[in-house]
Amino acid sequence: MTAIEAVVLGRKGIHIDINPLSVFITKTLVQPxxxxxxxxxxxxxxxxxxxxxxxxxxxxxxxxxxxxxxxxxxxxxxxxxxxxxxxxxxxxxxxxxxxxxxxxxxxxxxxxxxxxxxxxxxxxxxxxxxxxxxxxxxxxxxxxxxxxxxxxxxxxxxxxxxxxxxxxxxxxxxxxxAPLINESNIHNFQAYQGTATDLNRIADESVDYVYTDPPYGAKIQYLDLSTMWNAWLDLPVSDFDRQQEIIEGGRLEKTRDEYSDLMAQSIRELYRVLKFDRWMSFVFADKNPSYWHTIVETAEQAGFEYMGAVPQSNSTRSFKKVQHPSTVLSGQLIINFRKARSPRAIMKLDLGDDATDLILETAENVIAERNGATIEEINSELIIKGIELGFLDLLSKKYDDLSPLLDSYFDLDDETQKYHMPKNKQFKSAIPLELRLRYFLLSYLTRKRQAGVDPDFSEIVQDIMPMLKNGLTPEEQTILNVLRELAREMPDGRWRLREGGQMRLDGI
Ligand SMILES: C[S@@+](CC[C@H](N)C(=O)[O-])C[C@H]1O[C@@H](n2cnc3c(N)ncnc32)[C@H](O)[C@@H]1O
Incomplete structure (x- = not known):
């Protein structure tokens, strides 16, 4: 659909998929x-x-x-x-x-x-x-x-x-x-069977935008599951295609490492074909933080700059999701990256032993903000925070599934599938106040920077305080001290996150 929409908008669209069925359907659909x-x-x-x-x-x-x-x-x-x-x-x-x-x-x-x-x-x-x-x-x-x-x-x-x-x-x-794609613009559309790990038909720095939606780990074995269709439609699938398919498991029983390697190769190829200062949107869904870690780290190593992530929920719930609400995610995140000449790296916040408390506090904030939150909503927020604050690595080492942790602290409403605070109980954070403050302030300022907004001090206090309602709340002076470390004050009195590459904020 992305390539089709591109052509409708007067651009050129190239659709690539390893599965000949995908290419057959797309090509035939647009053919005048x-x-x-x-x-x-x-x-x-x-x-x-x-x-x-x-x-x-x-x-x-x-x-x-x-x-x-x-x-x-x-x-x-x-x-x-x-x-x-x-x-x-x-x-x-x-x-x-x-x-x-x-x-x-x-x-x-x-x-x-x-x-x-x-x-x-x-x-x-x-x-x-x-x-x-x-x-x-x-x-x-x-x-x-x-x-x-x-x-x-x-x-x-x-x-x-x-x-x-x-x-x-x-x-x-x-x-x-027909009125949108016809003989007058069909030449702007290309679809071919190929692998994202080797985009040899596409020249370096020739593409304005990449939208990619790769398989999510071991969830769906696309080529295997298309066997019935490809056989009836006489669409050949070679051993090479199977080797290049970016999945975990499947007929070739690929390991997590093989999956990550193929994903990394494709991210490097996408970087190669993209022009400088252009964006790549990467769609992904999984509750295991280690996949996210691989994606973000590989993208950074390839030279991409992280530009923000937005959650996107599916309108329909799959059968798997209905059966196992807390183990299958129905929503995805779209992570945006830019190919920058001097990319800024994501800051790192070393949470050490306090990670669990901060995870719970983040979850609690999402639950409070929405008056009950689904596993997707909590997960999306944690993954985004994990990316933005550089603790995905730690998250991925500690948890490959957050559900047991959430289940043990919060109440799950079977009907709405939302987590709530247990009655008469409030999770009290034992994390030092300044670390909590850094954590929420850094994430807050990162998002403001992405939105191109510089908040003033009173806005910052107003926005940050509700996030810190557990345990001690900071004095305004404490907020100002931490703010000075993370951000600089502009001549108009507004605050902007410091730039200048990687910065390690090793606790207090
Ligand atoms: C999550 S699906 C995308 C589905 C598509 N966005 C849609 O909504 O129908 C992942 C797709 O990646 C394709 N794929 C897997 N490995 C690939 C590779 N190495 N190169 C190109 N496409 C690949 C699969 O065939 C599958 O169609």
Whole structure:
């Protein structure tokens, strides 16, 4: 979507993904097409299908002998069945094989691709992993459980009916896109299968903006999970593609280190192709701080300057999230970096043994501010603070999951999935006041700097005090002392975070 939006905005957009399915879908979606021609081809396929569709068990077996379909291709290890053909009933296989045969025989390549786009959507529905739920919706195992899970009671849909449904939705997408992307600007759009770890088709310093949304650790095995689609659509995936895929686990059982190395290579490549003073937005979601640490550290080593992070929540909750609310995050952070000629490094705050208290205090602040907070909200704030104050490293060494810590200090409301302060109890911080003050002041000033705002002293006091409501509250003089260490006073009396590279603030 990013590349498509770029072209709509009059820019050039390049979409790159290691998965040929992603490239096929994107390319076909934007390809200008004569809708009458597509309509005629669709009608032809439907007509032929109705004529040849298997109606009896004998028909099904004859169809299966007559038309090819993918078979003998192994599925990922955690699938319920070993081979691709076992994902379908004989009837489903015969119907899909016939439909594919009819599409393959459509003359024009670009029309054929559009029919295959409909077919790819249909595949989600016509297989034994698909089932409807009590709310009227439904999905395949891949989309819902992130694995090929045979449904205990698969929903057997009518292939031709859903081919028609796909036709209507592609038609409406095409109608919407036609005024925006057409023969006049399609040359601004490029999509190719490739690896972000080696962007050899893109020249150094030629790109104005990078938006990247890499896989999140071991969460979703994209290439493995696309096996059914890539096989039916004849989209090849090579061993090299699998080696380059930036995931943890999967068919090649990649380790966390391999994942981090590939991620680091891709960040260096993104740096290479980006022009100076241009930005990269990096989308990521995981509650394990060590991934964040790797990303931020690699980006800094490559020469990027951290420019801030914004949380972005998903509008829909995945099934996994509904099942395990505190272990799967539904929201992501978008971390922005700039390719600067002399990048400023993130300041470091050494929290030592006080880290746990500060984590809890940060969580408590988020909970108080929002009158109850979800794991995502707390996590986002902690990751952002961890990045901005340079303690991600420590966070990642101490915790790979903050949920147990939060569970032991706060009450989780099962219904709203929000953490609250336990009744009649307040978490009392045992951290020295000045360290707490540094912690919140540094984060506060970093954000003000990113927003291009210099607060005056009374604003600072007003904003900082609520964060320090636990335990002792500082005198204004103490705030001023710490402020002088971290920031400088401008001629107009406003305060700005000191610049000048890395600064270690080793406690008090
Ligand atoms: C989190 S998904 C992004 C999904 C996409 N933003 C969307 O909303 O559908 C991660 C994507 O990274 C791709 N990917 C994994 N390794 C890659 C690599 N080395 N080069 C390019 N893309 C890669 C996967 O195929 C997958 O499509």
């Amino acid at each position: 097409i004569d809708l009458n021609e597509l309509g005629a081809a669709y009608e032809l396929v439907v007509e032929e299908y109705e004529r040849l569709a298997p109606k009896s068990e004998i028909d099904i077996q004859t169809t299966l002998q007559r038309y090819p379909y993918p078979r003998g291709i192994t599925l990922p290890r955690d699938s319920d069945v070993e081979f691709i053909e076992q994902l379908f009933s004989d009837k489903q296989l015969a119907e899909l094989a016939l439909l594919k045969h009819l599409i393959v025989n459509i003359g024009e390549g670009y029309i054929r691709n559009h029919l295959f786009l409909m077919f790819s959507g249909l595949l989600n529905r016509i297989n034994l992993t698909y089932h409807t739920n009590t709310y009227g919706g439904g999905d395949s195992g891949v989309m819902r459980y992130y694995r090929y899970r045979i449904a205990p009671n698969p929903t057997l849909s009518d292939a031709l009916h859903y081919f028609g449904v796909r036709y209507k939705s592609i038609l409406s997408a095409k109608r919407e896109l």
